Amino acid sequence: MSINRSKTLTEQAAVRWLLTAIALGFLALFLFIPLAAVFSQAFEKGVSVYLTALREQDTVAAIKLTLLVAFIAVPLNLVFGVAASWAIAKFSFPGKGLLITLIDLPFSVSPVISGLIYVLIFGRQGWLGPFLESHDIKIIFAAPGIILATVFVTFPFIARELIPLMESQGRDEEEAAMVLGATGLQTFFRVTLPNIKWGIIYGVILCNARAMGEFGAVSVVSGHIRGTTNTVPLQVEILYNEYNYTAAFAVASLLAFLALITLAIKTIAEWKVQQQLKS
Numbered sequence: 001m002s003i004n005r006s007k008t009l010t011e012q013a014a015v016r017w018l019l020t021a022i023a024l025g026f027l028a029l030f031l032f033i034p035l036a037a038v039f040s041q042a043f044e045k046g047v048s049v050y051l052t053a054l055r056e057q058d059t060v061a062a063i064k065l066t067l068l069v070a071f072i073a074v075p076l077n078l079v080f081g082v083a084a085s086w087a088i089a090k091f092s093f094p095g096k097g098l099l100i101t102l103i104d105l106p107f108s109v110s111p112v113i114s115g116l117i118y119v120l121i122f123g124r125q126g127w128l129g130p131f132l133e134s135h136d137i138k139i140i141f142a143a144p145g146i147i148l149a150t151v152f153v154t155f156p157f158i159a160r161e162l163i164p165l166m167e168s169q170g171r172d173e174e175e176a177a178m179v180l181g182a183t184g185l186q187t188f189f190r191v192t193l194p195n196i197k198w199g200i201i202y203g204v205i206l207c208n209a210r211a212m213g214e215f216g217a218v219s220v221v222s223g224h225i226r227g228t229t230n231t232v233p234l235q236v237e238i239l240y241n242e243y244n245y246t247a248a249f250a251v252a253s254l255l256a257f258l259a260l261i262t263l264a265i266k267t268i269a270e271w272k273v274q275q276q277l278k279s
Contacts, residue, residue: 035259038252038253041249042250042252044246049250053247054250054251058235059251065143065231067212069143069146069147070212072147073151073154073211074204074207076151078207081155081158082162082200085162086162086166086192088166104156104160106154106155111216112217114216115216118139122139122145122148141225145221145222146229149214149221157207157210158206161199161206162200166196173191173192205262205265206262206266218234226238232254232255236252
């Protein structure tokens with residue numbers, strides 16, 4: 001009997017090691033090796049060439065535009081995500097299921113299609129094109145169009161992180177605070193918000209990473225105007241197509257740095273969220 005048990009444990013350990021090896025192999029193939037390739041190509045000609053590539057005028061403009069878009073899109077999605085998740089998790093109302101479905105819409109729509117929709121609405125030949133042109137308002141092939149497209153593709157991230165967290169916490173603490181005389185805003189800021197802060201951080205970093213790395217929707221609405229409407233991902237594409245590989249990988253390394261930082265913060269925030277769910 002003991003021999004069979006030992007054999008079973010040995011086989012289970014072998015299976016675990018095999019699965020671990022397969023997982024590490026996939027990580028190496030699809031994550032570690034590409035990251036190593038990006039940084040090795042970026043620094044292939046030295047640190048001075050790397051820094052020179054990042055200081056190039058069009059690259060600086062792309063970085064500034066990317067930061068501007070994220071600076072606007074992420075707070076907008078934060079407000080929407082917190083409001084939507086609070087309403088969905090804490091209250092019952094007509095259309096609740098429809099709201100949840102609409103939140104998931106960007107996950108099911110191709111970013112290229114979402115960008116095309118904005119072109120059909122705000123473009124020169126779009127529904128609102130003549131009105132916008134007559135009032136000298138430019139949305140497509142300008143920063144406002146990029147911001148709108150980015151907001152659309154990123155708005156599920158914060159809400160989708162907060163909804164299950166807030167539903168698991170229930171309404172007991174909020175109801176107790178209201179019984180003790182707290183107003184709605186006091187309850188939110190002193191009870192609800194502290195309980196979901198790590199979920200907010202988790203959602204914000206995912207939203208920010210997607211906003212800064214978005215390519216498909218932004219590519220459609222930007223017009224690829226160098227120094228004006230190119231974000232960092234679009235700048236990488238242009239540099240690569242021009243066979244300026246060192247500069248392309250140097251700019252790409254910025255997104256790789258962002259991915260690594262996002263992964264580290266995500267791990268911490270995810271652990272904190274799990275601790276909240278257990279408590």
